[in-house]
Amino acid sequence: MNAIFEEIKEAIIDGDEELAVELAEKVVAEKIDPVQAVQLGFIKGIEEVGKSWTNGEAFLPDVMMAADAMKAGMDVLEGVLAAGEGEGSYEDKGKIVLGTVEGDIHDIGKNIVGALLTAAGFKVYDIGIDQKAEDFVAKADEVGAKILAASSLLTTTMKSQKVLVEYLSDQNIRDNYKVIIGGGPTSKKWGDEIGADGWAETADEAVELCKQLLN
Structure with a gap:
């Protein structure tokens, strides 16, 4: 065996x-x-x-x-x-929905983050590029994810990260999720400004951030 x-x-x-x-x-x-x-x-x-x-x-x-x-x-x-088959229970370190925000079709950075999160033991659900706020939430609800990781590589699409946070507030579900953001034009200042739970400059930092948020 x-x-x-x-x-x-x-x-x-x-x-x-x-x-x-x-x-x-x-x-x-x-x-x-x-x-x-x-x-x-x-x-x-x-x-x-x-x-x-x-x-x-x-x-x-x-x-x-x-x-x-x-x-x-x-x-x-x-x-x-x-189905609960097998001895004991398999516990992953946490579920994360990862995607590039609406209007943005860049995915290399997102893919790197997804790979490193998976390597760190997280269950990553990559929903792809050009994703609306509703898409992040729908997937998180489906799989029971607690972190929404939203990437933006263009200054023109950064606002979609803000839209995601606002959507959660409008739906009265903001407390259900941790929202983290990243991408070339983003910053800690921007993350604070839009009310995100965290910002990561690199893929390594994103892994550490998720560990902190889920502890």
Whole structure:
């Protein structure tokens, strides 16, 4: 049994998305404990990559490939995990809805943040680019996320971050979520001005911010 967990771990470290999916399907088909597969396979693998990144031994493409492999494999296991199968319970560090705000179609920065958050053990739901305030909230409600992470790469679309915070207030649900913002033209001053719960200049800072907000 341990052999497959080791294989999953190596697949994540190698960023092998196809193999991660194949092994996850094997876990389901052979009724192997999915919680153990996550904890001893997927999480061990992504932790290794995270440590290598911190130590300067891995590079951003490695992290992003590992995150993609983990996401693909975890998607296969989601059904059995949700059904409560397996010994113990799988607890992720928190759920985050991530997206680029309405009017903005940039996604490289957002994708990097998503990869590093995944590597840190968060469950990230990336809703993509050009997303309205309602889209962030709809996804958060669907998956039970507590953090909304809104990216803007243009000065002209920064106002959509403000719109998100205002939308939550207008709907009387502001206290239900933590809103964090980021992106090239944004700043801590802007975050404070619009009433966001936090601002991160870099992807690394976004990870630390999410850890603080969910503690």
